[in-house]
Amino acid sequence: MTPSAQSERELRSQLADFYHLVRHLGWDELVFNHISARLPGAEERYLVNPFGLLYDEITPDNLITVSVEGELVGESEYRANPAGFALHGVIHANRPDVRCVAHTHSIALSAVAMKAAGIDHDNFYGAQLSGRVAYHDFEGITLYADERERMLASIGDKDVLILRNHGVAVCGRDIPSTFALLWIVQRAAEVQLAAGSMAGPNQSLPDAVRQRCAADAHKITSSSNAFGELLFNSAVRQMKLDKGMVRNEALAAVPA
Numbered sequence: 001m002t003p004s005a006q007s008e009r010e011l012r013s014q015l016a017d018f019y020h021l022v023r024h025l026g027w028d029e030l031v032f033n034h035i036s037a038r039l040p041g042a043e044e045r046y047l048v049n050p051f052g053l054l055y056d057e058i059t060p061d062n063l064i065t066v067s068v069e070g071e072l073v074g075e076s077e078y079r080a081n082p083a084g085f086a087l088h089g090v091i092h093a094n095r096p097d098v099r100c101v102a103h104t105h106s107i108a109l110s111a112v113a114m115k116a117a118g119i120d121h122d123n124f125y126g127a128q129l130s131g132r133v134a135y136h137d138f139e140g141i142t143l144y145a146d147e148r149e150r151m152l153a154s155i156g157d158k159d160v161l162i163l164r165n166h167g168v169a170v171c172g173r174d175i176p177s178t179f180a181l182l183w184i185v186q187r188a189a190e191v192q193l194a195a196g197s198m199a200g201p202n203q204s205l206p207d208a209v210r211q212r213c214a215a216d217a218h219k220i221t222s223s224s225n226a227f228g229e230l231l232f233n234s235a236v237r238q239m240k241l242d243k244g245m246v247r248n249e250a251l252a253a254v255p256a
């Protein structure tokens with residue numbers, strides 16, 4: 001299904017699952033950070049988390065709708081965190097190819113955002129991101145409208161934005177592919193962190209190998225929605241199994 005053909009109900013359900021996944025995988029930040037999904041239609045509006053709720057408290061119904069200027073649309077007992085408007089609003093207003101933006105402060109990604117060299121493209125996941133990563137210098141908490149244009153200039157046409165000294169934002173054409181990209185970026189940062197903690201130099205890759213790896217990854221992830229959906233749906237199933245929300249019939253069938 002194309003992203004623009006998805007109903008608001010389907011987007012709300014997927015976005016709530018995305019928040020629960022981020023919590024389940026340990027990438028959440030109490031009531032802070034945002035994952036937003038642009039709503040279909042000519043109006044520039046997006047769904048985002050209500051400020052004050054934990055990720056596991058987010059449901060399809062309590063996600064709020066805001067304009068790209070950060071104004072609440074419709075009725076809700078909740079408000080949005082103003083720190084999210086600059087980043088999410090400017091991307092949704094200016095990148096029609098982007099329908100979901102996920103921003104996290106996971107430890108591994110925040111650590112990589114501290115390094116002047118940024119993302120290392122020499123591990124399996126980092127190599128897939130060659131040529132896809134942009135950087136934005138830290139200006140403080142993203143509360144001020146004048147930073148919007150500079151963030152937009154920083155990200156350009158890339159889909160991963162390392163917010164230096166801060167965290168990351170990843171962009172995708174739908175919710176599942178944004179989760180898939182965040183997963184790859186997170187894995188790249190975790191491996192970078194672990195490799196960097198060991199003595200001795202890392203094994204570097206030739207440019208040509210990185211480029212082929214990135215081109216192949218792009219082909220796999222962008223040729224259809226199948227890869228993102230496969231990864232997203234499998235992560236949701238794993239989360240539900242881990243939480244005991246569903247029975248694993250295959251395991252249940254194994255004799256004691």
Ligand SMILES: [Zn+2]
Nearest residue numbers: 033105166167
């Ligand atoms: Zn942040």
